[in-house]
Amino acid sequence: MSTRTAAKASWAAGNTVVVLAALIPVLWLASLSFKDPSTIADGSFLPHKWTLANYRGIFQTSLFTRALVNSVGIALIATVLAVAVGSMAAYAVARLRFPGKQVLVAVTLLIAMFPAISLVSPLFNLWRQLGLFDTWPGLIIPYLTFSLPLAIYTLSAFFREIPWELERAAQVDGATPFQAFLQVIAPLAAPGMVTTAILVFIFCWTDFVFAISLTSTSNSQTVPAAIAFFSGASQFQTPIGSIAAAGVVITIPIILFVFFFQRRIVAGLTSGAVKG
Amino acid sequence: MADIVLDHVTKRFADGTTAVDDANLHIADGEFVILVGPSGCGKSTCLNMMAGLEDVTEGEIRLGGRVVNQLAPKDRDIAMVFQSYALYPHMTVRENMAFGLKLAHLDRAEIGRKVDRAAELLELNGLLDRKPANLSGGQRQRVAMGRAIVRSPQAFLMDEPLSNLDAKLRVQMRTTVARLQNQLGTTTVYVTHDQTEAMTLGDRVAVMRAGVIQQVGTPEELYERPVNLFVAGFIGSPAMNFLPGTLEDGHLHTALGDVALPAEVRAKVQRSGGGRDLILGIRPEHFEDAALVNGRRAEGLTFSAVVDVLEALGADKYAYFRLRGPRATAQELEELAADAGANDAPGGTDQVVARLDPASRAREGQRLQLWFDPGKLHLFNPGNGAHLTL
Numbered sequence: 001m002s003t004r005t006a007a008k009a010s011w012a013a014g015n016t017v018v019v020l021a022a023l024i025p026v027l028w029l030a031s032l033s034f035k036d037p038s039t040i041a042d043g044s045f046l047p048h049k050w051t052l053a054n055y056r057g058i059f060q061t062s063l064f065t066r067a068l069v070n071s072v073g074i075a076l077i078a079t080v081l082a083v084a085v086g087s088m089a090a091y092a093v094a095r096l097r098f099p100g101k102q103v104l105v106a107v108t109l110l111i112a113m114f115p116a117i118s119l120v121s122p123l124f125n126l127w128r129q130l131g132l133f134d135t136w137p138g139l140i141i142p143y144l145t146f147s148l149p150l151a152i153y154t155l156s157a158f159f160r161e162i163p164w165e166l167e168r169a170a171q172v173d174g175a176t177p178f179q180a181f182l183q184v185i186a187p188l189a190a191p192g193m194v195t196t197a198i199l200v201f202i203f204c205w206t207d208f209v210f211a212i213s214l215t216s217t218s219n220s221q222t223v224p225a226a227i228a229f230f231s232g233a234s235q236f237q238t239p240i241g242s243i244a245a246a247g248v249v250i251t252i253p254i255i256l257f258v259f260f261f262q263r264r265i266v267a268g269l270t271s272g273a274v275k276g
Numbered sequence: 277m278a279d280i281v282l283d284h285v286t287k288r289f290a291d292g293t294t295a296v297d298d299a300n301l302h303i304a305d306g307e308f309v310i311l312v313g314p315s316g317c318g319k320s321t322c323l324n325m326m327a328g329l330e331d332v333t334e335g336e337i338r339l340g341g342r343v344v345n346q347l348a349p350k351d352r353d354i355a356m357v358f359q360s361y362a363l364y365p366h367m368t369v370r371e372n373m374a375f376g377l378k379l380a381h382l383d384r385a386e387i388g389r390k391v392d393r394a395a396e397l398l399e400l401n402g403l404l405d406r407k408p409a410n411l412s413g414g415q416r417q418r419v420a421m422g423r424a425i426v427r428s429p430q431a432f433l434m435d436e437p438l439s440n441l442d443a444k445l446r447v448q449m450r451t452t453v454a455r456l457q458n459q460l461g462t463t464t465v466y467v468t469h470d471q472t473e474a475m476t477l478g479d480r481v482a483v484m485r486a487g488v489i490q491q492v493g494t495p496e497e498l499y500e501r502p503v504n505l506f507v508a509g510f511i512g513s514p515a516m517n518f519l520p521g522t523l524e525d526g527h528l529h530t531a532l533g534d535v536a537l538p539a540e541v542r543a544k545v546q547r548s549g550g551g552r553d554l555i556l557g558i559r560p561e562h563f564e565d566a567a568l569v570n571g572r573r574a575e576g577l578t579f580s581a582v583v584d585v586l587e588a589l590g591a592d593k594y595a596y597f598r599l600r601g602p603r604a605t606a607q608e609l610e611e612l613a614a615d616a617g618a619n620d621a622p623g624g625t626d627q628v629v630a631r632l633d634p635a636s637r638a639r640e641g642q643r644l645q646l647w648f649d650p651g652k653l654h655l656f657n658p659g660n661g662a663h664l665t666l
Contacts, residue, residue: 097290168329169362171349172433173376173423183375187366 026251033244040240054245058230064246066218067226071250074136074222075204078143082200083193085144086151091181093152094159095167112149116142120213127214134216142210147200154199158192159185194261202254223250277463278340278430279305280326285335287321287487295321297487298335308457308464312474313484313510314615319467322484323433326465327356340430350379355424359436361416363408369395369419370404376427394426397456414445418452425456431463438473450476471511475499483507485611505608505661508557508654514594515612516557516654517628518604523552528655530556531599532579535650541665548664550657555604557654560594563630565638566645576649584627586640593632595644608661 032040036049058064092098093105123142124133132138162185170180186193211225221229227246230239280303287296296318303309311319324330326337328349336343344352355376364372370391377387395401398418408416417437424432437453438446454477457464468474474481475495482492483506491503495511502508508516521530526542528535537545545554566578581597603626630646638644655664 163360163362165358165360165362166364168327168349169356169358169423170364170375171329172327172354172356173427174350174379175375176348176350179379184364 029244029247029251032240033248035241037241054241055249058242058245058249063218063221063226063229064223067221067223068249070136070218070220071205071222071224072253074139074143074220075201077136078140078147078204079197079201081140082144082147082151083155083197086148086155086196087186087189087193088181089148090152090155091159091185094156095164108149108152111145112153114146116146116209120209123210124213133214134219136220138214139210139220139222142214143204143207147203150203151196151200154196155189155192158189158195162188198257198261201257205250205254277305277461279303279307279338280431280463280465281336281338282322282326283336283338285322285325285337286333287318287325287330288333294487296325299487299489301482301489301492303463303465306461306463308454308466308477308479310474310478310481311465311467311484312471312481313469314611315469316486317484318487319469319484320435323356323435323465323467326431327354327433328352353430355427355429355432357420357424357432357434357437359439361408361420361440363416363419363423365408368405368407369400369411369422372408372419373422373426376423380427390426390428391422394422397425397459398422398452413441414449417441417449421453421456425460425462428460429462431465432457434464434466436468437466439468439470446473453477472513475511481511483510485510485608501663501666502654503663503666505555505557505606505656505663506612508656508663509609509612512559514560514629514631515616516559518555518557518606518609518656519599519628520602520604520658521554521556521655523550523554528554528556531601532558532648533577535577535653541655544666545655545664548657548662550655550664551659553658554664555606555609555656555658557656558648558652560629560631562648562652563595563632564647565632565636566647567637568633568635569647572649573647575651576647578645578647580643580645581628583638583640583642583644586638588634591634593634593636593638595630595632595636595638595646596627597630597644598627604658606656606658606661 028045031045031047033054034050034052035042035047036051036053039048042048093101119142127133127138132141166184166188167177167180170184171177175183206224207222208224211222212228215221215225218226223246227243230242230246280301282299282301285296285299286294288294299318299322301309311322313319321330325332326339328344328347328351332345337345339352339354364375367375373391373394374387377390382390391404392401395404398421400415400418400422403411403415403419408419411419417440420437424434434453438449441449450473453466457477466473466477475498478495480492480494481498483490483498485506491498491507493501498507498511502511505518509518519530519532521528521535523529523537523542523545526537526539528537566573569576581599583595583597585596587594587596632638656662657664
């Protein structure tokens with residue numbers, strides 16, 4: 001009994017440390033965003049003078065609002081494409097035997113490992129030649145390159161969990177392989193797709209390297225890139241409050257996303273599919 | 277409805293293993309045929325080839341006279357019941373059953389009518405709006421059957437549909453399956469490894485071993501006239517007893533005593549290529565407690581043995597005993613023993629079982645006089661397992 005209590009206590013202590021380590025910077029950022037510019041550097045954890053001026057400020061500048069639109073648009077399109085294409089690829093990887101499958105999987109992994117920064121200069125030149133520089137597709141394409149491996153890996157793990165007999169049953173019931181995929185397998189893999197979508201969205205949403213180097217104007221600048229261009233009221237003032245406020249704003253969708261879909265990620269939709 | 281023909285069908289997998297070797301089988305329209313055999317004998321592969329879930333390496337499969345080798349499962353108009361049921365977990369019972377009809381673009385009213393009819397037949401009416409996760413094993417099994425019959429297909433293919441049910445429910449569902457097939461009259465191929473299911477359900481039974489169909493026949497034929505050791509040992513419960521014997525001067529020397537073989541039996545053995553060493557098989561019910569055999573005593577032979585274990589089941593008594601001398605050995609018997617798990621249980625392979633009249637006074641540990649009718653003996657060639665006196 002006492003060892004169990006001790007074990008519980010040590011777990012609780014460990015968890016607290018981890019949670020605090022993760023949350024304190026976020027809370028610090030939130031605190032900064034509510035501080036009046038005059039007290040920004042006071043070093044206090046809680047703001048002495050609460051203000052919404054920083055938020056009002058960023059939403060009044062088109063730099064931020066346009067960037068927000070770009071961020072949402074680019075991340076959503078990249079996510080939808082990655083999940084749609086990734087599902088089909090993952091399904092093939094999980095279910096079919098075809099020549100070169102091992103090579104495909106290995107290359108996919110290789111791409112995922114590839115340092116993004118090394119692609120920046122070639123892409124910069126290439127995109128300018130092709131007219132993709134500072135456009136939405138100019139960011140969506142490299143995002144797909146790096147999120148597809150992630151999507152294929154996660155989704156193929158989910159597809160492997162789904163009993164093969166379900167597709168066989170669907171095919172015998174008169175479904176084409178595509179119908180079987182769409183009407184039987186895809187709904188069952190929905191939790192996997194949601195998980196993947198969240199991961200891909202977060203990747204696109206938080207990317208800085210491509211965003212800063214492949215964009216130049218509010219045509220396609222995303223929030224992480226735009227924040228770097230924030231300026232203070234005067235040349236000598238650092239826009240810490242605005243940056244903090246923008247940081248908080250772009251964190252909110254991610255928090256909502258995870259809260260909203262957590263249930264579905266955890267819920268095992270396949271229970272009852274087979275004996276048991 | 278249609279007949280199904282397997283015409284010299286062979287299935288070789290990519291890794292070179294032959295799962296089905298030159299299978300020939302004609303399943304008549306409306307017939308209920310069982311494919312039975314130990315696991316890995318190729319019976320499920322056969323079924324999957326009929327369904328179109330597995331390619332045919334050589335030979336032809338014809339459904340209603342039409343060669344279907346190249347047809348996708350959806351174009352074959354067959355329904356399949358899977359061992360795991362394979363119900364769609366995100367659909368209700370009604371949606372599960374309607375899935376195939378929807379894909380066939382039937383109108384809603386028609387679908388509703390057909391689903392209701394099938395549900396009534398299987399007593400699923402109250403469950404139509406439930407999801408599979410909220411059903412018991414038996415209910416899931418019935419939904420799987422419902423999903424098959426609702427489409428009125430050319431044929432039903434069933435892959436061990438009852439093996440996930442507990443023993444009692446399995447017996448109940450067995451009669452349900454038999455009744456359904458009688459009612460619907462749809463050609464049915466049923467795969468099982470359970471010889472009791474095979475014997476009770478099928479119009480005809482095909483016994484498979486290592487990818488080869490050993491014998492096809494009615495349950496009675498298989499039971500009474502098995503073509504080889506494998507069929508003889510596989511069909512029947514408890515299984516046939518096998519003993520070694522040597523043939524000398526027209527007499528068969530066995531641990532049960534010497535049996536004088538009639539001239540025509542000897543001639544048959546010789547014609548079938550039997551040598552000096554034979555394996556004889558005798559079914560448990562062809563033994564009897566010698567004390568209870570009155571008039572026929574002279575027709576048979578008596579021997580005595582010490583009863584190891586006695587199982588009194590009410591209607592029957594099973595006496596297990598051991599005999600002196602070596603046990604019968606043949607490739608087929610090894611396989612059967614492995615399949616029955618006898619090698620894992622001590623003393624499983626060399627004991628003999630006799631079914632006695634319940635009036636028998638046999639006691640465990642006591643010597644018992646047993647009687648048997650030598651006319652009921654089966655003689656096999658230990659080399660190739662062939663039955664020598666058919």
